[in-house]
Amino acid sequence: MITFGDLKLTKSVQKAITEIGFVQPTPIQQEAIPAIKSGKDVLGIAQTGTGKTAAYILPILTQLVKAEGDDPRVVVLVPTRELSIQVGEDIEELAQFTNIRHAAIYGGIGWTKHAELLTAGIDILVATPGRLLDLYNHNVLSLKKVKTLVIDEADRMLDMGFMPQLKNVFDRLPMRKQMLLFSATFSEHIEYLSTEFLDFPVRVEVAPSATPVEMVKQFAYHVPNFRTKLNLVEHLLLNEEVFTKVIVFCKTKVSAEAVFKVIKRRSEGEKRILHSNKGQSSRINAITAFKNDEVRILISTDVSARGIDASKVSHVINFDVPVNYDDYIHRIGRTARAGNHGVAITLLDPSEIWHFEKIEKIIRMGVPVLEIPDEVEVVETQKEERQKQLKEIDHQRRVDDPTFKGAFHDKKYKIAKDKRDFTDKFDRKKPKKQNKKRRR
Numbered sequence: 503m504i505t506f507g508d509l510k511l512t513k514s515v516q517k518a519i520t521e522i523g524f525v526q527p528t529p530i531q532q533e534a535i536p537a538i539k540s541g542k543d544v545l546g547i548a549q550t551g552t553g554k555t556a557a558y559i560l561p562i563l564t565q566l567v568k569a570e571g572d573d574p575r576v577v578v579l580v581p582t583r584e585l586s587i588q589v590g591e592d593i594e595e596l597a598q599f600t601n602i603r604h605a606a607i608y609g610g611i612g613w614t615k616h617a618e619l620l621t622a623g624i625d626i627l628v629a630t631p632g633r634l635l636d637l638y639n640h641n642v643l644s645l646k647k648v649k650t651l652v653i654d655e656a657d658r659m660l661d662m663g664f665m666p667q668l669k670n671v672f673d674r675l676p677m678r679k680q681m682l683l684f685s686a687t688f689s690e691h692i693e694y695l696s697t698e699f700l701d702f703p704v705r706v707e708v709a710p711s712a713t714p715v716e717m718v719k720q721f722a723y724h725v726p727n728f729r730t731k732l733n734l735v736e737h738l739l740l741n742e743e744v745f746t747k748v749i750v751f752c753k754t755k756v757s758a759e760a761v762f763k764v765i766k767r768r769s770e771g772e773k774r775i776l777h778s779n780k781g782q783s784s785r786i787n788a789i790t791a792f793k794n795d796e797v798r799i800l801i802s803t804d805v806s807a808r809g810i811d812a813s814k815v816s817h818v819i820n821f822d823v824p825v826n827y828d829d830y831i832h833r834i835g836r837t838a839r840a841g842n843h844g845v846a847i848t849l850l851d852p853s854e855i856w857h858f859e860k861i862e863k864i865i866r867m868g869v870p871v872l873e874i875p876d877e878v879e880v881v882e883t884q885k886e887e888r889q890k891q892l893k894e895i896d897h898q899r900r901v902d903d904p905t906f907k908g909a910f911h912d913k914k915y916k917i918a919k920d921k922r923d924f925t926d927k928f929d930r931k932k933p934k935k936q937n938k939k940r941r942r
Contacts, residue, residue: 509535512564514599519560522595528553529708535561538682543700546684547707549835555592558652558682563593565650566625569601573647574627579671581658582630583608584789589628589654602626607633617642631659631667638674645674653699656685656692661826665695672699686835687828717838720869722848722858727883730874731821731849732761736768737878738819738847739799746816747792750801751833753822761821762801776802804829813842820848823857830861853894 506519506527527535530548537544538561548554562576580586590606597604604626607616613636620627620643627634627643637643651672653659659668681700685692688707696703725731739745750765752758762775774788774797791797793813804824815837824830830848837844848869850858862868874880883891899906 504532509560510539510564511535511560512567512600515560515563515596517599518596521598524556528557530554530706531557531560533706533708534558537704537706538562538680539564540704541680543681543703544683545696545700545703545705546682547686547688547705548684549686549831552708554684555589555654556596558654558684559589559593559596562626562650562652563597563600563602566602567600569603569623569625571647572623573644574624575647576626576650576652577634577645577648577671577675578626578628578652578654579631579634579659579668580628580654581662581664583610584785585655586628586630587786587789593626593628597626604628607637609633609636613637613640613642631664631671635667635670645671646676648675648679650680650682651675652682652684653695654684656683656695657687657689657828658832660691660695661828668695668699686831689828717842718834718844718846720834720846720848720867722850722869722871723874724855724871725849725851725874727851727881727887728760729881730878731851732764733879733881734849734874735761735819735821736764737875738817739765742798744816746798747795747814748799748817748819749815749833749836750799750819750821751824752801752803753824755803757822758801758803765799765801772797773799773801776800804832815844817844818846820846823848823850823854823861827857827861827864831865851891853891853898856895856898 504527506516506524509527509532511519530546530552534544534546534548534557538558544558546554546557548557558578566575578589580589586606586608590604593604602625603623605616605619605624606628607619608630609632613633616633617637617640620637634643638645653668659665681703683692683696683700683703723734725734735750739748750761752761758775762773766773772791774791776785776788788797788800792800795814804826818834818837820830820833824833834844834846837846848858858869896906
């Protein structure tokens with residue numbers, strides 16, 4: 503068994519590891535730390551909850567040793583403000599017995615406040631791409647001394663359209679530097695990104711791409727409509743002894759608000775909601791309260807949930823299926839962290855079953871389907887919602903079979919054909935009009 507002592511980290515870092523209570527390096531840490539210490543570029547494929555952040559922070563702290571100069575020597579790029587804050591907190595813990603200076607910057611507040619953080623000098627800078635470029639363009643930040651660039655949550659970066667900003671940052675960095683790219687999944691886009699930025703990287707993959715955390719038990723329910731989903735979630739959350747700490751994921755802000763209103767009224771324990779329309783302080787306070795076990799239920803959209811590194815999340819409930827299938831991996835990775843067990847439950851209306859089957863192919867396993875409990879009221883699907891579902895199902899069938907014309911095409915064609923036949927017969931029976939010459 504490999505220990506942290508075998509990884510030859512500095513004494514100050516080893517002391518922090520002992521203080522935090524880390525016992526043994528995780529698989530991604532065992533493989534990534536030696537590769538990073540070697541100075542080579544590294545491509546790391548690891549799911550959330552596997553110790554990925556410490557896998558690159560520990561060797562970076564060992565390489566830096568102590569504070570030096572005024573400009574950052576390490577830049578860590580992350581997709582969201584929540585993740586920027588989380589990584590900053592992780593560095594705070596791991597660097598507690600060093601004098602290495604660090605800061606986390608992100609959008610949503612004036613850039614001048616973040617500029618003040620850099621005045622005393624900085625060694626490690628955690629940043630969202632937009633805010634990093636803000637400070638650079640205002641001549642507050644120099645990137646000339648950067649020796650290591652980390653791109654964390656690279657798949658989410660690309661999903662959010664950060665490729666132009668990433669190239670912009672890359673063009674402003676020194677030619678000679680170490681590149682570390684970490685992602686939960688390995689897609690064609692990630693392969694392109696690694697080819698674009700990394701030179702002969704060491705690939706570190708602790709599990710097959712898109713394989714869920716083994717400690718997560720996954721289940722699904724076939725639910726006819728939105729209101730029945732609400733009834734089912736309400737029923738599940740009544741069991742406080744089992745559902746002790748829960749994240750409910752929704753794919754839209756509108757859906758999240760609707761779920762929050764119902765859950766707030768009908769379930770016990772403190773609840774909070776996260777989405778992009780919420781103020782920054784509100785979002786940060788919600789995440790902090792959830793991490794500190796002051797909040798039992800957190801309703802969130804996918805983007806807002808990045809950076810939630812809360813321990814002992816008992817359940818993740820997917821109120822609906824994510825549009826981006828890789829988000830499913832990120833969602834269920836919020837539970838079963840740090841060696842704990844967890845449960846992921848997904849609610850599927852008829853138009854989502856097709857998407858979930860695609861996810862099952864990606865994760866290389868079938869997810870058991872449970873029966874809706876008898877206590878849950880199954881509401882009749884309203885006409886408008888049913889029509890939306892049918893429209894989506896039609897679209898899915900066209901994707902699978904381009905020759906498919908739609909559920910009602912044959913009927914419409916038959917009606918149109920009958921009308922043409924009737925018109926032709928009617929026209930044949932009608933006498934032709936004769937042009938009468940006007941008599942003078």
